[in-house]
Amino acid sequence: MSQLSSIPAEQPFCxxxxxxxxxxxxATWRGFINPQHALQSIVSSLGVLSNPVVTLFLNDNSQVLNPWFDSLTWLRYAxxxxxxTPPACVAHVMQPGGNANVSDLDTSWTRSIGTELQLFESVDDAExxxxxxHQ
Incomplete structure (x- = not known):
């Protein structure tokens, strides 16, 4: 994996x-994520996210400790x-136990921009x- 951008080591939330x-x-999210952390992650990642050749995106919440964190809102804002151009395909890995909150996710924006979004409980399935x- 070639890393293009990451949050500084003292703030390892994304x-x-x-x-x-x-x-x-x-994007791999870790620990307890509050709105300030999410905003800092957006600002720190804009250079990588603005790469026009990115057509696939894996948004991994499997290591999030919060009771609920909607990183899809982060993704939309980013x-x-x-x-x-947003990616053609987004694989969103729910945080453990997050499947009970699937209805809370705002996924309507992905359809309106032509992005296919799938929700997963495991990183392997998302990958x-x-x-x-690709095919």
């Missing part, structure tokens, strides 16, 4: 990196902020689905 082998961008998006 790491954004480009996976050159699989040709997708991955792409709106970069003024670039398998993204590999299929």
């Amino acid at each position: 790491q954004v990196e480009y996976d050159a082998h699989n040709k997708w961008l991955r 792409w709106d902020s970069t003024h670039t 398998d689905w993204l590999r299929g998006c």
